[in-house]
Amino acid sequence: AVLAATDAAVLAVMQLALGPPLADLLQLGSFLFVSGLAALVLGSAVPFLARRGLIRSVRFQLVLIPVLVVALTMANVGFIGHLMFVSPHDLGLLTVVLLFALSLSVLLAFTLSEVLRGNIRTLSDAVGGLGAGNLRVRAMVATRDELGMLADTLNVMAERLESAFTRQQELETARRQMVVAVSHDLRTPLSSMRAVAESLNDGIVTDPATVRRYLRSIESEVARLSTLIDDLFELSQIDAGSLPLHREPSSLRDLVSDVLVGMAPRAEQQGVALTGEVDESLPSALVDSQRMHRVLSNLVQNALQHTRSGQVFIHGKAAGPELEIRVSDTGEGIPPEDLPHVFEPFYRSDRSRG
Numbered sequence: 001a002v003l004a005a006t007d008a009a010v011l012a013v014m015q016l017a018l019g020p021p022l023a024d025l026l027q028l029g030s031f032l033f034v035s036g037l038a039a040l041v042l043g044s045a046v047p048f049l050a051r052r053g054l055i056r057s058v059r060f061q062l063v064l065i066p067v068l069v070v071a072l073t074m075a076n077v078g079f080i081g082h083l084m085f086v087s088p089h090d091l092g093l094l095t096v097v098l099l100f101a102l103s104l105s106v107l108l109a110f111t112l113s114e115v116l117r118g119n120i121r122t123l124s125d126a127v128g129g130l131g132a133g134n135l136r137v138r139a140m141v142a143t144r145d146e147l148g149m150l151a152d153t154l155n156v157m158a159e160r161l162e163s164a165f166t167r168q169q170e171l172e173t174a175r176r177q178m179v180v181a182v183s184h185d186l187r188t189p190l191s192s193m194r195a196v197a198e199s200l201n202d203g204i205v206t207d208p209a210t211v212r213r214y215l216r217s218i219e220s221e222v223a224r225l226s227t228l229i230d231d232l233f234e235l236s237q238i239d240a241g242s243l244p245l246h247r248e249p250s251s252l253r254d255l256v257s258d259v260l261v262g263m264a265p266r267a268e269q270q271g272v273a274l275t276g277e278v279d280e281s282l283p284s285a286l287v288d289s290q291r292m293h294r295v296l297s298n299l300v301q302n303a304l305q306h307t308r309s310g311q312v313f314i315h316g317k318a319a320g321p322e323l324e325i326r327v328s329d330t331g332e333g334i335p336p337e338d339l340p341h342v343f344e345p346f347y348r349s350d351r352s353r354g
Helices: 002-017 022-051 058-083 088-131 146-201 208-240 252-270 289-305 336-341
Strands: 248-250 272-278 285-287 310-319 322-329
Touching: 002 022, 022 058, 058 088, 088 146, 146 208, 248 252, 248 289, 252 272, 252 289, 252 310, 252 322, 272 289, 285 289, 289 310, 289 322
Parallel strands: 272 310
Antiparallel strands: 248 285, 310 322
C-alpha cells in the first residue's frame, strides 16, 4: 500500500511538472511499481535469511542495503533514459556515476559495520563470560547508541550479580564457621554432663553434698544447652523472615531500668560501674519490649565482657524522628579490621573463642 501510494505521488508530480504522454506515464508508473516491489521483496529477504541462519554476518546485511538501493536507482535511470531517448554516451556516464556511488556506499557500510561488529563482539564476549561464571567481566562499549545503553545495562547487571555472589559466599563461609562454633558450644556441656553422670553412675561420688552439687551442675548445663538450642531456633526464624514481633507502646525508661537491674550483680562483681540515663521527655515506642530487652541485654553483656574496669553507660535520647539507645563502655573496643563486619550474620572477631 505504501509503495502504491508513493508511485501515485511520483506520477502526479511528473504530470504536473513535465506533462508527459499518458502512455509514457502509465509505463513509467508500472515500471516504478515493479522495481519497487522487487526491492521490497529482496530487502525483506535479508532478515528472513538471517533468521534462518543463511546470513550470519551483520556486515553483509548492511552492505546489501546500499547495493539494493543503487541497483534500483540504476534500473530506474536506465528505464527513464530509454523513455527519454537519452544517448548511450549520457547513459554510460550516468551508469559510471551510479557505480561510483555504489562503491562509496559499500565502503561506508563496511566502515560502519566494523564499529558495529566490534561492539557486538564485545557484548557477546561479556555475555559469554558471565555465562561461564566470570562475574568480573565488563562490556567496554565506547559508543552512546543503543548498543552502548545495552552495554551499560549489562555492566550494571554484572556488578549486581558479582555483589550478590560475593555476599552469598561470605554468608556461606560465616555459616560454616557458625556450625563449627555451635558444635564446640554443644560439645562442651555434653562432655561435662557425661563426665558427671559417669561419676554418679559408677559410684565414684557417694557423698550426698557432692551428689547434689553434681546434679546442680548437670541441671545448669542442661539449661545452657536449652538456651543455646532456643537461640538456634530463633536464628533460623530470623533467617527465614518468619520471626513474629508483638509490638506495643513501651517505655524506654522502663526498658533501660529493667536491664540495669538485671545486669547490676554481674557489673558489681566485676567492679564495673553500670549506669543509665533516659530523657524524661521521650514518648513511648512501638516495639516488641521482650525482644528489645534481649537486644539491649546482649549489648550490655558484651560491654561488660570487654570492660575489665571502668564503666558501662546506657543513654536513651531522641534522634530526629527516631529514638536512640546507645551503649558505651571504657573497654578495649572493637579492632579496626572488624568494624566493617560487626553487622554481618555469624561473624566472630575472635575465631578461637567458643
